[in-house]
Amino acid sequence: MSPYVGAQLDAAIAAAASYLADARSPDRLWLDFGKRAGGSGDFGGGCIAFAAAASGALREAVRDCTHALLPRQRTSGGWAFNERVPPDCDSTAWVLLAMGTTTVSKPSMVLRALQYLLRHGSDDGFATYAREDGIERYIGALPEQTAGWRGTHLCVTAATTHALLLHGVFDDARVRSAIATLRDAQSSDGLWTSYWWQGSAYAT
DSSP states (O other): OOHHHHHHHHHHHHHHHHHHHHTOOTTSOOOOSOBTTBOOHHHHHHHHHHHHTTOGGGHHHHHHHHHHHGGGOOTTSOEESSTTSOEEHHHHHHHHHHHTTSSOOOHHHHHHHHHHHHTTEETTEEBSOOGGGOHHHHHTOOGGGGTTTTSBOHHHHHHHHHHHHHTTOOSOHHHHHHHHHHHHHOOTTSOOOOSSSSSSTTTO
């Protein structure tokens, strides 16, 4: 890499880090995907903190965000899209991934979250919601109307498997099955598709 290109990359990374540092909400979270339910405090905070942890320029912001996520854990052990929505496996996985980049988590908190993730597993991957989460009550739907949300999803399976492995859960049949599912689901062009997102970029 030429010095000129290296300098351009360094400048781009610094600008992106500055943008992310300034984009935090007053409660030190990163909010994204604004919807009727509000911004994605838990999901967005966990996902962005995990990705941003690779930048030394954002170390303090990542630590602050992860610390702000700790008291948002639900009694079930999970985290949610935000404080208004029931907990889900996807958001919980991203928060656990973010916790794996810092030292602000508590062992008991991580253990409860890992158990929560495992309760969403089956013999072919991990689901976003389980019946225990109560998403039907929140949106006023019948259980059969949310059956797809309680099915296994590749993007959720990938993030959840990553979080479980990062926190030392190796010898579990659900993890082994998830890895096999991900391997078998890869298309001939090397990509994976997603339930929650259009296209294949996010899932891959």
